[in-house]
Amino acid sequence: xxxxxxxxxxxxxxxxxxxxxxxxxxxxxxxxxxxxxxxxxxxxxxxxxxxxxxxxxxxxxxxxxxxxxxxxxxxxxxxxxxxxxxxxxxxxxxxxxxxxxxxxxxxxxxxxxxxxxxxxxxxxxxxxxxxxxxxxxxxxxxxxxxxxxxxxxxxxxxxxxxxxxxxxxxxxxxxxxxxxxxxxxxxxxxxxxxxxxxxxxxxxxxxxxxxxxxxxxxxxxxxxxxxxxxxxxxxxxxxxxxxx
Numbered sequence: 001x002x003x004x005x006x007x008x009x010x011x012x013x014x015x016x017x018x019x020x021x022x023x024x025x026x027x028x029x030x031x032x033x034x035x036x037x038x039x040x041x042x043x044x045x046x047x048x049x050x051x052x053x054x055x056x057x058x059x060x061x062x063x064x065x066x067x068x069x070x071x072x073x074x075x076x077x078x079x080x081x082x083x084x085x086x087x088x089x090x091x092x093x094x095x096x097x098x099x100x101x102x103x104x105x106x107x108x109x110x111x112x113x114x115x116x117x118x119x120x121x122x123x124x125x126x127x128x129x130x131x132x133x134x135x136x137x138x139x140x141x142x143x144x145x146x147x148x149x150x151x152x153x154x155x156x157x158x159x160x161x162x163x164x165x166x167x168x169x170x171x172x173x174x175x176x177x178x179x180x181x182x183x184x185x186x187x188x189x190x191x192x193x194x195x196x197x198x199x200x201x202x203x204x205x206x207x208x209x210x211x212x213x214x215x216x217x218x219x220x221x222x223x224x225x226x227x228x229x230x231x232x233x234x235x236x237x238x239x240x241x242x243x244x
Contacts, residue, residue: 003049004105008038011045016067020044023071027078036080039106040070043087046105050095058157065153066090072149082142085113089146092118116143117150129176136180144184151177 003010013021021037021044028034047063054062070086077083084106091097092114102111116135119126128147135144151173158166 007042007045011041012048014048016061016064017041017044017048020067020071020074023074024083027074031078033078035074035078035083039080039084040087042105043084046097047087047091050091050097052095054094056157057160062090062094068153069146069149072152073146076145077142079142081109081113082146084110085117085143086146086149088114089117089150093120113143116140117146127172129172132176132180141184144180148177148181148184 021040024035024037024040028037044063044067047066048061051061051063051066056062056065066087066089069089070083073086074083088097088102088106088110092099092102099111099115102114117131119128119131128151132144132147135147155169155173158169161169
């Protein structure tokens with residue numbers, strides 16, 4: 001952390017950073033509450049530094065993923081702390097950056113929010129579904145939005161994963177993330193997630209099984225996947241069969 005007072009001079013831009021910073025700058029011109037661009041750049045700097053040479057299976061530098069997540073989150077939650085958290089959301093789980101370091105570099109709020117999104121806890125590793133449940137119970141809607149776009153971006157490169165793992169991810173997406181997208185009323189990721197699940201060749205029997213048993217997590221008498229939406233997914237799948 002010896003660069004905490006000189007990170008600005010070491011900051012190097014890239015196409016992923018420029019895309020995000022340009023979008024935030026444009027929204028800042030019309031938004032009532034402005035995002036602190038300096039804090040966003042600092043988050044980008046530390047995300048790049050600590051993800052360092054890590055690569056995604058798609059061949060892109062790993063830090064491109066959290067920047068893409070933040071890019072999408074900006075359309076739904078234009079707040080400095082949430083965008084910074086989006087950029088840093090994988091650092092505790094995948095890098096040497098620690099909670100105490102985040103508190104020192106940023107603040108306690110950022111450190112706690114990144115911790116909330118981290119699957120690796122002190123005693124075990126929990127599932128994405130567990131994180132969703134915790135955030136839902138704690139009414140941390142803004143962090144749930146980060147989880148939605150984290151999954152959306154991961155789904156866009158799911159084809160590079162082994163078939164068995166693809167199926168596990170798709171079923172989890174249908175069970176946990178699609179209902180969450182509907183609950184949060186984030187229509188765009190809801191539509192994109194459903195189509196990505198279909199295009200990843202989830203077999204129709206699995207869809208029917210999922211719908212028949214209604215294996216969904218949220219309560220409050222809220223029907224998360226309506227018959228209309230189920231029909232839409234089935235129609236998308238049928239159309240894919242016709243197109244192949």
